Amino acid sequence: xxxxxxxxxxxxxAHPVTSAAIGILFAANIFFIVYxxxxxxxxxxxxSWPFFYFYLLIFMPVTSLVLWIxxxxxxxxxxxxxxxxxxxGSEGAE
Amino acid sequence: xxxxNVTTFTIVxxxxxxxxxxxxxxxxxxxxxxxxxxxxxxxxxxAFGTFITWFLLGGDLYTxxxxxxxxxxxxxxxxIGFFAVAYTILVFPIVLIFLPRLWSVSRVHGYVTPAxxxxxxxxxxxxALASAFTGILALMPYIALQLVGIQSVLSVMxxxxxxxxxxxxxxxxxxxxxxxxxxxxVSGLRAPAMIAFIKDTLIYLFVLVAIFYLPTRLGGWSHIFxxxxxxxxxxxxxxxxxxxxxVPATGSIGATRFDFGALAVGxxxxxxxxxxxxxxxxAAKSRNTVKRNMIYLPTYSVLLALIALFGYMAVADxxxxxxxxxAGGNSQLAVPYLFQHLFPSWFTGIAFAGIIIGxxxxxxxxxxxxxNLFTRNIYKEFFxxxxxxxxxxxxxxxxxxxxxIGALLFAVxxxxxxxIDLQLLGGIWILQLAPMLIGGLFTRWFHRWALLAGWFAxxxxxxxxxxxxxxxxxxxxxxxxxxxxGHTIYIGLSAVIINxxxxxxxxxxxxxxxxxxxxxxxxxxxxxxxxxxAAAPVPAGAGAGAGAGDLPAPSPD
Numbered sequence: 001x002x003x004x005x006x007x008x009x010x011x012x013x014a015h016p017v018t019s020a021a022i023g024i025l026f027a028a029n030i031f032f033i034v035y036x037x038x039x040x041x042x043x044x045x046x047x048s049w050p051f052f053y054f055y056l057l058i059f060m061p062v063t064s065l066v067l068w069i070x071x072x073x074x075x076x077x078x079x080x081x082x083x084x085x086x087x088x089g090s091e092g093a094e
Numbered sequence: 095x096x097x098x099n100v101t102t103f104t105i106v107x108x109x110x111x112x113x114x115x116x117x118x119x120x121x122x123x124x125x126x127x128x129x130x131x132x133x134x135x136x137x138x139x140x141a142f143g144t145f146i147t148w149f150l151l152g153g154d155l156y157t158x159x160x161x162x163x164x165x166x167x168x169x170x171x172x173x174i175g176f177f178a179v180a181y182t183i184l185v186f187p188i189v190l191i192f193l194p195r196l197w198s199v200s201r202v203h204g205y206v207t208p209a210x211x212x213x214x215x216x217x218x219x220x221x222a223l224a225s226a227f228t229g230i231l232a233l234m235p236y237i238a239l240q241l242v243g244i245q246s247v248l249s250v251m252x253x254x255x256x257x258x259x260x261x262x263x264x265x266x267x268x269x270x271x272x273x274x275x276x277x278x279x280v281s282g283l284r285a286p287a288m289i290a291f292i293k294d295t296l297i298y299l300f301v302l303v304a305i306f307y308l309p310t311r312l313g314g315w316s317h318i319f320x321x322x323x324x325x326x327x328x329x330x331x332x333x334x335x336x337x338x339x340x341v342p343a344t345g346s347i348g349a350t351r352f353d354f355g356a357l358a359v360g361x362x363x364x365x366x367x368x369x370x371x372x373x374x375x376x377a378a379k380s381r382n383t384v385k386r387n388m389i390y391l392p393t394y395s396v397l398l399a400l401i402a403l404f405g406y407m408a409v410a411d412x413x414x415x416x417x418x419x420x421a422g423g424n425s426q427l428a429v430p431y432l433f434q435h436l437f438p439s440w441f442t443g444i445a446f447a448g449i450i451i452g453x454x455x456x457x458x459x460x461x462x463x464x465x466n467l468f469t470r471n472i473y474k475e476f477f478x479x480x481x482x483x484x485x486x487x488x489x490x491x492x493x494x495x496x497x498x499i500g501a502l503l504f505a506v507x508x509x510x511x512x513x514i515d516l517q518l519l520g521g522i523w524i525l526q527l528a529p530m531l532i533g534g535l536f537t538r539w540f541h542r543w544a545l546l547a548g549w550f551a552x553x554x555x556x557x558x559x560x561x562x563x564x565x566x567x568x569x570x571x572x573x574x575x576x577x578x579x580g581h582t583i584y585i586g587l588s589a590v591i592i593n594x595x596x597x598x599x600x601x602x603x604x605x606x607x608x609x610x611x612x613x614x615x616x617x618x619x620x621x622x623x624x625x626x627x628a629a630a631p632v633p634a635g636a637g638a639g640a641g642a643g644d645l646p647a648p649s650p651d
Contacts, residue, residue, distance in 0.1 A: 078622070
């Protein structure tokens with residue numbers, strides 16, 4: 001019953017720009033913490049904090065922000081996917 | 095050492111009694127009509143909102159052992175210990191990719207454990223058994239390490255250590271665990287969910303106070319960092335190498351940039367394969383609850399980063415360093431000694447209680463997760479296929495007791511290094527679930543037998559390789575931690591690559607020979623579904639009877 005009658009278009013194909021943005025945000029969020037040479041240095045110091053430690057601390061709120069943007073973009077994708085069937089309306093609701 | 099500070103002790107005991115009361119009272123919290131259902135006992139009614147889930151998952155993932163072991167590693171080896179910070183940042187983008195899918199399909203089909211999903215996806219009891227076995231195996235030493243965390247706090251408090259009698263020595267631990275075992279039995283997942291509020295309040299309180307207060311006692315941040323920098327650059331007379339690294343190095347001394355990154359990736363992927371993390375997730379009310387928590391949970395990583403810095407504060411505080419040296423160089427005592435030395439005794443009591451209670455929350459969730467695996471994927475699957483929800487819950491309750499007793503024996507009878515080695519092995523083992531679990535969430539291409547063969551190869555290779563590495567350096571954890579730690583993760587990664595390659599190759603072969611692939615009871619749209627809490631009763635085989643306890647049970651049969 002919950003299955004939409006007609007198969008909706010693939011949301012990724014329907015929204016290439018949004019999808020690409022999501023992909024890039026994910027990739028960047030992962031890359032800039034995995035690739036240690038970006039931040040594995042003592043200098044420049046921020047106040048008395050070596051760069052390495054400051055970067056790790058700052059990266060967490062940044063991650064939260066990036067993931068928030070990603071979920072907002074995903075909502076758009078899924079909103080399109082739900083179409084008129086309304087079965088996925090709960091995704092955006094609440 | 096044997097001197098017990100009365101103020102500290104009294105505060106710890108008072109807070110422990112408070113937690114005990116809450117643990118038992120939790121059984122009445124959001125009470126359902128029929129509590130004897132695994133959705134109730136094992137998943138708290140599958141109805142936790144964003145707020146409660148945040149506390150539950152935070153209390154679940156950031157364990158007391160983390161709070162002891164991460165600063166211990168930082169104290170002993172420097173920057174490599176901060177891999178834990180990088181990994182708890184990294185985990186959320188990675189998990190956001192696959193965890194909402196697992197939540198959705200589990201809600202639609204009423205899956206209680208990750209092995210339930212494997213069973214439904216591949217139609218394979220054997221594969222489900224393999225994953226359940228792996229989960230239980232990986233959880234046991236993890237629970238034991240929570241007890242090790244409690245022990246290190248108790249020993250700094252001077253409780254029990256004055257006695258030569260091993261039983262008396264561990265008596266406080268026995269009491270703490272007995273209480274934990276009973277309230278978990280009675281209240282199920284509701285108990286750790288409620289206690290997590292107290293735990294987090296205490297931990298946020300002491301960490302925030304410590305992070306502003308302690309630097310003023312230790313000459314400020316620049317002094318702490320510069321002492322640490324020169325300490326780790328100095329040569330350790332025992333090994334002829336530097337003590338550690340202050341930032342991940344480019345050389346090859348076991349703490350390079352590559353080690354750092356590899357440890358972070360391996361640990362991040364492993365974290366949400368652990369059954370207790372999945373239990374915490376499946377208890378969430380909606381798909382959005384899960385997603386929102388991936389956004390909010392990094393706040394705990396800030397906390398972890400600050401806690402990791404306690405390791406440097408211990409380096410910068412000569413008294414703490416001397417105390418640790420006196421205790422045989424056991425760096426696990428870094429945080430307890432640091433607090434005991436620099437805080438007034440009443441505040442030390444709050445901090446210690448926070449760590450002890452912080453051990454109870456994950457220990458309870460882990461034992462529930464292991465018990466659910468046993469009940470659903472071993473007992474019900476192989477011994478009592480027609481077990482009623484009531485019987486399943488009863489079995490889970492008893493299994494949670496058995497698991498905890500096992501973990502207690504681990505912690506008390508075996509040397510701690512053994513628990514730590516096993517927990518590192520647990521990381522390798524649990525990673526071997528990645529192809530079947532994460533892979534299965536996105537594709538049904540893999541063949542069940544290929545996955546089983548890949549899993550088996552990964553387990554065997556990982557265990558043997560880890561054994562060969564660990565044996566020459568088992569003497570003690572602190573001196574060799576970075577090396578062993580690093581190697582086990584590489585082993586985990588290489589084992590999972592072997593696992594994946596075998597799974598792919600055998601899948602091609604099995605598909606070529608048209609070997610039956612098993613029945614997939616899931617449908618594509620179910621991986622993005624977000625059903626209402628009450629609309630979960632699904633006739634599907636593995637997950638029958640879900641949601642019966644919730645609200646005005648729709649029961650369409």
